[in-house]
Amino acid sequence: MSRPPALFPLFAGLETLEGVGPKTAKALEGLDVTRPKDLLFLLPYAGVDRGRKASVREVVPPTTVTVEVTVGAHYPPRNKGKPYRIAVRDAQLDFQLVFFHARADYLQKLLPTGQRRLISGKVELFDGVAKMVHPDHVLRPEEAGELPSYEPVYPLTGGLTQKQVAKAVGSALERVPVLPEWIDPALKTREGWPDWQAAVRATHAPEGAGDLAPTAAARQRLAYDELFAHQVTLALARSAMRRGRGIATHGTGRLQAHVLQNLPYAPTAAQKRAVHEIAADMAQPLKMNRLLQGDVGSGKTLVAFLALLVAVEAGGQGVMMAPTEILACQHFDGLQPLAELAGVRLELLTGRDKGAARRAKLEALARGEIGILVGTHAVFQKDVEFHDLRLAIVDEQHRFGVAQRMELGAKGVAVDVLVMTATPIPRSLALATYGDMDVSILDEKPPGRKPVKTALVSAARIDEVVGHLRHAIIEGRQAYWVCPLVEDSEVVDYASAEARFATLRAALGEGVVGLVHGQMPPADKDAAMARFVSGQTKVLVATTVIEVGVNVPNASIMVIERAEIFGLAQLHQLRGRVGRGAEESTCLLMYQPPLSESGERRLTILRQTEDGFRIAEEDLAMRGAGDLIGTAQSGLPKFRIADLERQGSLMAVAQSDARRLLTDDPDLESPRGQAVRALLWLLDQDRAIRLIGVG
Incomplete structure (x- = not known):
């Protein structure tokens, strides 16, 4: 797909702009500005009344x-x-x-x-x-x-002055062409948004503070353009994924009914809805690409198992993958009783399987005798062959980006993919990260999960906390003790966990306390976890490695040291490790006074609610989108203009608009489709441009 000629002047070298020499051009790179068009999106963040x-x-x-x-x-x-x-x-x-x-x-x-x-x-x-x-x-x-009577103030970096940036922007603005409209006309009229060219000019010529706000019409329009371009890219990825023909997998419902009749509890309405959505997707001749988002303890395992049964009922196989061996073993233990109820052969495959035992499993898998396989990414090694793989379930998505999702789809001929995450994400962020997927949400807890009592304790009262632990251990209970990640340095972090381990061992006795941290060799980590899971050790001192997925029903106490320096979502995930058994559970948030205002707000929210979605919305409001899922590994796009905290509601509109457009015009050939191509060029959506090229 070639770039529209109207955009050529905006893609020229920076030095073709008036007043930009080699030195200024080099300095502008520090602001991610490498072409004239980038200056259009370098918006002023403040203004001076002149x-x-x-x-x-x-x-x-x-x-x-x-x-x-x-x-x-x-x-x-x-x-x-x-x-x-x-x-x-x-x-x-x-x-x-x-x-x-x-x-x-x-x-x-x-x-x-x-x-x-x-x-x-x-x-x-x-x-x-x-x-x-x-x-x-x-x-x-x-x-x-x-x-100007109101002068815009631009972000700067070393070697740049306001005058230089303003001059370069002014010169870039002279090249702004009139482009055909890519926004849906009804939406544009309803919102009262200006044309693209007028919006770009207006954002660089604010007449007062109101024009700099995310709510100003010109800024909203440009933010929408950015979100829309991003959603078009994801929608193209989704349709490319779905264009790969899937297999229509129709379950008979026989095995599912048998399992549900024999369960000691009834599934929640949310679980039934999710299973229904997944089964309907699997029955389509297109590949499924669905995200199952559920809070800690919302019953994702049952939903996943029923989905796997749909594959088995249709004469196929299912696989469930977890990011670590510990989690794979745990899934296996959790699914085993359900598989027995269904009469389906379930096997576990990890890096530990060697020699003849491994060969026997692989042969049974290739013959189709194993209905459901659970494992780590080892299930994607060359020698692992399925008889008829229909469904792949991936646990803990945020360890995987869009690219890996596509790779996964390539393993089976036409495998349906279901991704599970226990991290509740606010809607706007879920759409930004998983916009190429359809989403099922588990927003209610199964009956019988007891709420976790959450209390705030000052660090000065650590002796009382240790005393409390001593009694709990005598009563046969187990506890986690989480140490903070100090200074983001693995070394210091390791030292703080080691030191706490030593003091607790001295207070509670040899052999009672275990230790797990990021610096340990994986085998030692697994062994320490296994001792805790089996109940040999009663207290597990850990850094945040236990945040994801570990399930020890007998552990009913969670102590989090320096809780005020953790993020809300992380605290919520950690707390979700307890409250899984019959016992009343407690979570003690130990903090170092005095608490900052935001620290106090975080800990108070946590004490008030166990609703992960509400906690995630609060977290977004307090920390901003980049920090929320850790920008480095989130795959979250970097938006120049759109502000997900304040303009997040536009994301849902952008998604439905993008999907509707591609349903009507899959190759972007219509006049509006051609206009959208220009937008994708302007906003560097190279992946989208490649996907259209492929189509």
């Missing part, structure tokens, strides 16, 4: 003021290092302009005595005398029109 005043008397210093003055006498410095002063007079007041390290000949030319000049800068009072140090602007009266 409205004309008759006199400095009209303002209260310190403040920025713009006045016309008559230049008086120059007072060059007598000694080196002293400032150069120039007396000036506006309509009502005499004051001084002050310059440091300035050349006299330059100042004589800039501000000749006896002439009138328009000056703008910050006025301050020094010993009751008004002074302006280094005015931002000095103009002849006839040039006054060049100074």
